[in-house]
Amino acid sequence: MTDNTIANTIATTIQGSLVRISIARADRGNMLTICMIGALTEAIRGLPHDAKAVHLYGEGPDFCRGRDPQGGLTAATALEVRERLIEPILGLYDAISACPVPVIASVNGAARGLGAALAGACDVTIAARSARFSLPEMEKDLPPTLAISALMRRVPTKALTYLVLSLDEIDADTALGLGLVSLVAEGDAVRAADPLIATLCSRARPALVAVKDYLRVAPELSPRPARDLAANLLAGVLSSRGA
Structure with a gap:
């Protein structure tokens, strides 16, 4: 991906004290490349000093269908894997945690793997009733330890273990019961965040x-x-x- 392409797929809009960040790669289910992950991290870390809230969402029918395996970065050794592929993902989770103001995720459609972890890592997660969450990494015998690290404070251990090992996809109401989601909304989850955003920006x-x-x-x-x-x-x- 070129710098211009990345800029077009991670779009930041400032509306007063609100910062909206959208993943605009609907043709690929908003799957994130490592470069896009870096751009998303920079967007969260580079908030204006007067920002009161961040609103994160995906364009199109899905929130994020995970990490794009065709992201263009390769690694041969364990150290290279750690530096090139793992640290950027951990950096994104850290940026959300360290962000001084609330980060709200709106989830429509699929949130798979990295997408599910990203949604759950946010401070508030609003899901459309049609949203679906899964951690499918074990299909390829890849332990989703990074996703677990992002979710283990949100989701009870037994439920998280089952979600990882069963490979089950869960609906929005189930995700709400597990603590992965804050609110299930009728209709579009992006618009459903407006009342909360208005409240935050008034504080x-x-x-x-x-x-x-x-x-x-x-x-x-x-x-x-x-x-x-x-x-x-x-x-x-x-x-x-x-x-």
Whole structure:
């Protein structure tokens, strides 16, 4: 893929305090090449300083049917595989986690493999009732450990293990029950995100950042540090208002 092609397949639009990022490769089910993964990561990391929310979605009928195996990068050794193929994917998951404001995914159609992990890694995931999720990597005897790493804080271990080993495709309601999805919407999932986006963009950015910070860090803490972090973040927001 050329730089121009990548720019055309990962499109960023700024609408006030909202940043919309679309995967525009509908003819390939929005499958992501490694270069596209890098562009998506850069888009998330390079938000304007006043951004309050990120909205991620796929153009066309599918959200993302996974990583494109014809992405153009090859690797011979384990070190090359790690550097060229694995680290970019982990970097994308890290960018979503480290993003200071909420990242909302809208899922229409298929979210397979990397697509399912990407959707689940976002802070809020809104799925159309027609959405379908799967982790099919074991069909080729490839352990989807990267996807598991992105989903293990969202989906209970037994359910995630079954999803990986069974190769089952699950519908939006099942994904909601597992915690992979936040909301199941009738109709188009992109438009269904509008009320939440409007709410987020009406809020003060420091409050949104504090919520994202706490939800990212607190689950890894023991109870006392988690309480201290909660108090410190709230105190910082209140003091910034002069309360």
